Every structure is written in C-alpha cells, then in structure tokens.
Amino acid sequence: MRTVADKWAKLKTLRRHPDIAVHVPDMRKYSDRNLHLMLERYGLVVIKPLRGTGGSGVVKIERLPGGKYRYHHQFSIRTVSSFQALARRLRRIRGRRRYMVQQGIRLMQIGGRPVDYRVKMVKTPSGRWRITAVVARVARPGRFVTNLCRGGDLWSGSAALRRLFPKNRARLKKETMRGVARTSTQWLEQRFPGIGALGYDFGIDRRGTVWILEVNTRPH
Numbered sequence: 724m725r726t727v728a729d730k731w732a733k734l735k736t737l738r739r740h741p742d743i744a745v746h747v748p749d750m751r752k753y754s755d756r757n758l759h760l761m762l763e764r765y766g767l768v769v770i771k772p773l774r775g776t777g778g779s780g781v782v783k784i785e786r787l788p789g790g791k792y793r794y795h796h797q798f799s800i801r802t803v804s805s806f807q808a809l810a811r812r813l814r815r816i817r818g819r820r821r822y823m824v825q826q827g828i829r830l831m832q833i834g835g836r837p838v839d840y841r842v843k844m845v846k847t848p849s850g851r852w853r854i855t856a857v858v859a860r861v862a863r864p865g866r867f868v869t870n871l872c873r874g875g876d877l878w879s880g881s882a883a884l885r886r887l888f889p890k891n892r893a894r895l896k897k898e899t900m901r902g903v904a905r906t907s908t909q910w911l912e913q914r915f916p917g918i919g920a921l922g923y924d925f926g927i928d929r930r931g932t933v934w935i936l937e938v939n940t941r942p943h
Contacts (some may be wrong), residue, residue: 726940728774731823733938736844736914737765744905752935753822755810762786762806767827770813772820774912783827784809828926831887833857836889837862840880840925842943844902846918854901859883887927900925900934907935915940 727733731752740841751757753770761768762784773780783795783836792809793802796816803809830837857880880900884893904923912918922942926934 725915726921727915727918728940730771730937733911733915733940734935736911737789737907737935737938740906740910743903743935744912746903747931748826748828748934748936750823750825753817753824755806758810758813758824759785761824761826762792765826767829769825769827770817770822773819775820780816780820780822782813784813785827805871823865825936828928828936830926831929833861833883833886836864838878838883839936840883840927841942842880842923842925844904844908844921844923845895845919852905854904857881857897857901862933886933892910892931896927896931896933903933903935907938911938 733749734747734750738747742780743923749761758768758770763786766786767780767784769783772779778833781796785793785835787793787802790806791802792806794809795799799814801819803812822884830839833836838859838861841856841858841860842854843858844852846852846857859880859882861876861883863876863877863912864883868938880897884896887893887895900923901923902937906921908921911921918940920940920942923935924937930936
C-alpha cells in the first residue's frame with residue numbers, strides 16, 4: 724500500500740480541484756519572506772514540517788500590534804519584538820527540516836480547547852472506498868495541536884459537533900466533511916495510485932467554515 728509523506732504534495736493536489744480548493748487553506752513553501760507575507764495577509768499562520776506526524780515541530784504564529792509576534796510551540800508561548808527575532812527563533816526550531824507556511828484557522832473550541840476532526844477512509848479488497856471513522860480530537864489544555872500522542876482527547880465526531888452546533892447544523896457539518904473526503908479521495912487516487920487508506924484532518928473555524936488541515940496516508 725502506497726504512502727505519501729509530503730504534506731505539501733497532497734494539499735497542493737487538492738487545491739487543483741475546483742470544488743475542494745475552497746476547503747484548503749492558503750499555503751506557501753517556507754521562507755522568511757513567505758512567512759512575512761502570510762502573516763501580513765492573515766495575521767495568524769501555522770508552520771509545519773513537510774514530512775512528519777503527531778504534530779511534531781508545528782508552530783502557531785500570530786502578528787500582534789506594534790510590530791510584535793507571538794509564537795506557540797509545544798507548551799511554550801513567547802512574544803518577540805520584531806520579525807527578525809521571530810525568524811531567528813524559528814530557525815532553531817526548524818533545524819534542517821523543510822517547512823511550509825499555512826494560513827491559520829481559528830478553530831472552534833470546546834471548553835477553551837481547540838477541536839478538529841479525523842475522517843478515515845479505507846479501500847476494501849473489492850476496490851471500493853468506505854468511511855470507517857469520523858472522530859473529534861480535543862487538544863490538551865495549553866496546547867493547540869490536537870494529536871492524541873500530544874495529549875489530545877478522543878470524542879465521537881457527532882458528540883463534538885452537537886456541543887458546538889444545533890442538531891441539524893451539526894449533521895450538515897458532518898455530511899460536508901464526509902462529502903469532501905469522498906471527492907478528495909477520488910482525486911488523490913488519480914494522482915497517487917496505490918494508496919489504500921487516508922485520514923483527513925478537518926477543522927471548523929468560528930464562522931462555521933470547514934477546512935482540510937492535513938491528509939495522512941498512514942492514518943491511525
């Protein structure tokens with residue numbers, strides 16, 4: 724079964740589909756210039772390694788008034804007084820790894836803790852794809868990544884959605900994620916033949932927009 728580790732390659736492919744592209748956040752390959760441009764445009768970004776799982780190396784960065792920046796890495800939240808100081812700090816975190824910059828999504832929260840959703844799809848022996856799970860992951864207090872290996876809590880997708888939306892709207896959000904996952908799977912299989920399992924990480928922002936944050940070809 725084929726795996727595709729490069730986050731950029733998968734998301735870039737999805738951004739080429741006219742119906743899926745509206746669900747994929749803006750992104751650029753990491754450079755100091757691109758980071759600065761994205762922060763100016765969105766005010767909030769996330770940088771992440773092109774390869775890697777479990778939320779390792781992910782940093783959330785916010786532009787503040789007065790030319791300051793706040794960044795959140797693991798449990799540490801720090802503020803720096805200039806973009807140059809931010810770039811130096813991030814250089815130490817990144818090391819030699821290749822990174823991408825992604826438009827930040829202000830996720831809806833349960834009890835002050837960000838929540839996202841994993842929709843898992845598996846290809847059956849008969850060659851048909853089916854959805855095997857729709858779960859929610861609620862970040863550990865003090866963290867912004869929701870990964871279970873980073874202390875996040877696992878909820879049923881429906882239970883989490885009902886905490887955030889009226890019943891009918893919660894059902895519609897779940898169906899949107901399922902529909903986007905199905906369309907995305909057909910599209911990705913054309914580009915990456917041989918894949919047999921996909922895990923879609925969806926986020927819902929505070930306006931109710933559904934976003935694809937990441938796609939994993941080795942979902943747990």
